[in-house]
Amino acid sequence: MRILQTRDTMSDIYLAAVKIRNQVFVKEQNVPLSIEIDGNEAYAIHFVLYDDKKIPLATVRLLPIDEDQVKVQRMAVLKEYRGQGLGKILLNAAADFAKEHDFKEMTLGAQWQAQNFYQQMGFKTAGEPFEEAGMKHITMTKQLVN
Structure with missing residues (x-):
């Protein structure tokens, strides 16, 4: 397995991320494409996890909020590859990247059914439930420094 990242929205890595997101969010979850691809694409760091045959299986993006905080967004694993720990591998790689770039906190808006996954990854709930898409x-949120 290999994880690559990019900020280049013209790169093959970004296009692979969008293809995964389209499959998971637009086709499976019926999220409108008009809100799935947003104005933050060029500001985010896009990560894609590839298998040994260079097939893209999972993606996530990090959107810097300020010098201390980064937001985890668009976390998606293709349906046929779920349950294999790929999300954990990818999220750990994104957290390592955030730490290396001196971010102190990660935040995200978890889909309700994904709370347990993120709790297992060290995230804690903050605030009240809200609706999106x-x-x-x-x-x-998750603190990246002790």
Whole structure:
């Protein structure tokens, strides 16, 4: 397995990320494409996890909020590859990247059914549930420094 990242929205890595997101969010979860691809694409760091045959299986993006905080967004694993720990591998790589770049906190809006996954990854709930893209979410945060 290999994880690559980019900020270049014209790169093959970014295009692989969008293809995964389209499959998971637009086709499976019926998120409108008009909100799935947003104005933050060029500001985010896009990560893609590839298998040994260079097939893209999972993606996540990090959006810097300020010098201390980065937001985890668009976390997606293709349906046929879920349950294999790929999300954990990818999220750990994104957290390592954030630490290396001196971010102190990660935040995210977790889909309601994904709370346990993020809790296992060290995130804690913060605030009240909210709706986004027609789905219930909860804000979660993780400190990257002790």
